[in-house]
Amino acid sequence: MNKVLFLSLACAFSMTINAQTTKGVDAKNLDLSVSPSENFYQYACGGWMKNNPLDPQYARFGSFDQLAENTREQVKDIITNLGTGHTKGSLKQKVGDLYALGMDTVRLNNEGFQALKADLETIKEAKRADFAKIIGWLHNGIAGPFFDSQVMSDLKNSEVNLLYFSQGGLGMGDRDYYLENDESTVKIRQAYNDYIARLFELVGYKKGDAKKMAKNVMSIEVALAQVAMTREETRDYSKMYNIVSLDDFKNNYSNINWDAYFAQVGVNGFGKVCVMQLNSIAKANELLGTLKEDAIRDYLQFKYIDAAAPYLSDNFVQANFDMYSKAMSGTKVQQPRWKRALNVPNSLLGEAVGQLYVEKYFPADSKKKMLTLVNNLKCALGEHIAALSWMSAETKVNALVKLNSFKVKIGYPDKWRDYSDIDIDFAKPYWTNVMAARMSSAKFEYSQLNKPVDKERWWMTPQTVNAYYDPSANEICFPAGILQAPYFDPTADDACNYGAIGVVIGHEMTHGFDDQGRNFDQNGNMTDWWTETDAQNFKALSDKLVAQYSEVIVADDVHANGEFTLGENIADHGGLRVAYTAFKKTSQGKSANLLDGFTPDQRFYLSYANVWAANITHEEILRRTKTDPHSLGINRVNVAVRNLTPFFEAFNIKEGDKMFRPVHDRVEIW
Numbered sequence: 001m002n003k004v005l006f007l008s009l010a011c012a013f014s015m016t017i018n019a020q021t022t023k024g025v026d027a028k029n030l031d032l033s034v035s036p037s038e039n040f041y042q043y044a045c046g047g048w049m050k051n052n053p054l055d056p057q058y059a060r061f062g063s064f065d066q067l068a069e070n071t072r073e074q075v076k077d078i079i080t081n082l083g084t085g086h087t088k089g090s091l092k093q094k095v096g097d098l099y100a101l102g103m104d105t106v107r108l109n110n111e112g113f114q115a116l117k118a119d120l121e122t123i124k125e126a127k128r129a130d131f132a133k134i135i136g137w138l139h140n141g142i143a144g145p146f147f148d149s150q151v152m153s154d155l156k157n158s159e160v161n162l163l164y165f166s167q168g169g170l171g172m173g174d175r176d177y178y179l180e181n182d183e184s185t186v187k188i189r190q191a192y193n194d195y196i197a198r199l200f201e202l203v204g205y206k207k208g209d210a211k212k213m214a215k216n217v218m219s220i221e222v223a224l225a226q227v228a229m230t231r232e233e234t235r236d237y238s239k240m241y242n243i244v245s246l247d248d249f250k251n252n253y254s255n256i257n258w259d260a261y262f263a264q265v266g267v268n269g270f271g272k273v274c275v276m277q278l279n280s281i282a283k284a285n286e287l288l289g290t291l292k293e294d295a296i297r298d299y300l301q302f303k304y305i306d307a308a309a310p311y312l313s314d315n316f317v318q319a320n321f322d323m324y325s326k327a328m329s330g331t332k333v334q335q336p337r338w339k340r341a342l343n344v345p346n347s348l349l350g351e352a353v354g355q356l357y358v359e360k361y362f363p364a365d366s367k368k369k370m371l372t373l374v375n376n377l378k379c380a381l382g383e384h385i386a387a388l389s390w391m392s393a394e395t396k397v398n399a400l401v402k403l404n405s406f407k408v409k410i411g412y413p414d415k416w417r418d419y420s421d422i423d424i425d426f427a428k429p430y431w432t433n434v435m436a437a438r439m440s441s442a443k444f445e446y447s448q449l450n451k452p453v454d455k456e457r458w459w460m461t462p463q464t465v466n467a468y469y470d471p472s473a474n475e476i477c478f479p480a481g482i483l484q485a486p487y488f489d490p491t492a493d494d495a496c497n498y499g500a501i502g503v504v505i506g507h508e509m510t511h512g513f514d515d516q517g518r519n520f521d522q523n524g525n526m527t528d529w530w531t532e533t534d535a536q537n538f539k540a541l542s543d544k545l546v547a548q549y550s551e552v553i554v555a556d557d558v559h560a561n562g563e564f565t566l567g568e569n570i571a572d573h574g575g576l577r578v579a580y581t582a583f584k585k586t587s588q589g590k591s592a593n594l595l596d597g598f599t600p601d602q603r604f605y606l607s608y609a610n611v612w613a614a615n616i617t618h619e620e621i622l623r624r625t626k627t628d629p630h631s632l633g634i635n636r637v638n639v640a641v642r643n644l645t646p647f648f649e650a651f652n653i654k655e656g657d658k659m660f661r662p663v664h665d666r667v668e669i670w
Contacts, residue, residue, distance in 0.1 A: 059325065143306065150164050167280035174231065199316070202315055235515065243272055401522050453473075466481070487504060545570065547562060609641075
């Protein structure tokens with residue numbers, strides 16, 4: 001036990017990260033007509049929601065999205081001021097020309113779908129023997145028919161890369177859209193069927209033929225959906241780590257010419273693969289061997305047209321928006337063209353844009369202050385682990401070893417991605433250039449198969465407003481984009497910074513110990529480092545958390561999915577508890593001084609709530625409940641804080657109040 005304490009406490013807290021100021025909680029965000037003891041989310045965020053009515057170009061818009069919008073404006077400023085005449089092949093030429101191609105409405109409408117014609121002819125003329133080659137070609141960053149493949153580190157050996165095969169081929173993303181029969185889902189499924197037919201008509205097929213082709217596409221996707229793992233099942237890595245020798249893989253799924261497929265994606269020299277969903281790959285193999293060739297050709301054509309639609313003439317773009325944004329999410333109008341055009345170089349040439357972004361918008365001292373915060377949160381989490389009543393000393397040692405092995409990435413990578421092989425040619429159609437960039441990215445990914453895992457690689461661009469924990473690398477990453485107000489504000493008091501970016505840091509750290517992350521050791525290898533009793537205790541606590549969220553009705557008679565969102569909910573709870581402990585080490589945290597009429601603890605919890613302020617459509621609530629592993633903003637606040645005794649004390653919440661939760665019903669995992 002002494003070793004546990006040594007590992008967790010061998011660090012000194014930096015008490016503050018900035019001078020105390022009056023900037024932080026904005027009174028305009030509050031709804032003072034509601035008591036925090038009745039509905040804390042409404043109390044903390046109701047003013048923001050009233051002052052920021054949902055813009056029809058969004059299905060959800062919150063303070064998180066507002067920061068993303070601000071960052072988008074920064075990126076727009078960079079790209080639109082690049083000018084023209086840059087040297088062919090330079091990063092500025094590639095970024096600027098790709099954006100300009102997306103902005104040329106007249107040219108896009110004149111070109112229509114000309115860029116697709118030759119490829120569509122190839123698919124239309126294909127025979128069964130050609131299908132594996134075409135699927136491989138599409139898997140080069142274009143589309144994902146039948147299944148998906150990717151290269152990433154071996155779950156049980158994080159130093160080497162492995163080729164994975166997983167379920168895919170579903171245009172609507174989740175199996176439930178194909179299988180459930182509630183009114184909302186049936187309506188979306190019909191819209192998708194109509195969309196498929198609409199795309200076929202737009203490329204020249206007669207209406208009757210388009211309907212028949214849509215029926216073929218839907219039959220294939222329904223068949224794939226019927227055998228797909230549920231969202232909850234895909235959270236269990238042990239069920240998806242199915243190593244198969246290359247010879248057995250080829251024999252087991254012999255209706256697919258794997259040599260032709262591998263040649264297309266550019267992989268060779270390997271002897272095994274991982275099949276993450278065995279039933280899905282088996283079904284794809286069955287369909288490719290038994291379906292009529294016409295049905296398969298229709299499916300492959302649709303996948304290609306669907307992938308290209310956002311980059312073609314306005315009629316394709318509108319059809320794509322009507323399906324994926326309007327029907328599925330309830331978005332009323334499209335975003336302006338500049339936003340859509342900006343997203344393309346910002347993603348396909350993300351680190352090229354990122355270099356320009358950090359030069360202009362990322363202050364050097366932000367990285368230093370973030371390192372202080374990370375260290376403080378790391379020490380606080382160590383204290384929590386050492387004090388756990390449900391975990392044995394043996395497992396605590398392993399947990400603390402893992403915590404102290406965290407790799408931290410802040411701001412931007414030390415090594416930038418090389419985009420020299422991407423040729424952006426302004427004389428060619430927009431889609432042709434987009435496809436070339438996407439194929440180059442896929443080529444890069446597949447090329448990692450026979451190389452050691454790149455531990456310095458970033459999985460988000462610097463301008464991304466987000467953060468992540470990677471279990472296979474045991475690392476946490478905070479891009480420059482999220483290191484801005486309201487998450488990180490050097491002019492705000494500690495309560496607000498610890499309540500916002502502090503909780504984000506704690507959240508990502510806790511992912512290393514959530515229901516998925518806990519299965520990986522300090523080296524990022526999937527291994528069982530828990531005692532059986534500790535694992536059972538963890539399961540009992542996490543089941544209790546699942547029940548708390550699942551009892552919440554999100555819309556109509558639909559409940560939140562506490563099992564699907566478990567990892568994020570554990571991380572929210574851990575982030576809140578750990579950030580609060582770290583905050584209480586600061587001089588402000590130790591005081592009771594009022595600022596803007598609020599105590600330090602109240603400012604901490606208000607700051608946390610404010611980062612989840614949002615308005616959202618009914619359709620988007622239902623969509624996210626199906627597909628998003630994160631809980632809705634209101635639940636990330638109201639359900640989470642009801643497990644925290646300091647929260648009840650901060651706002652004087654007592655038994656009988658709606659926000660109160662009895663002590664015996666509260667959950668404390670980390």
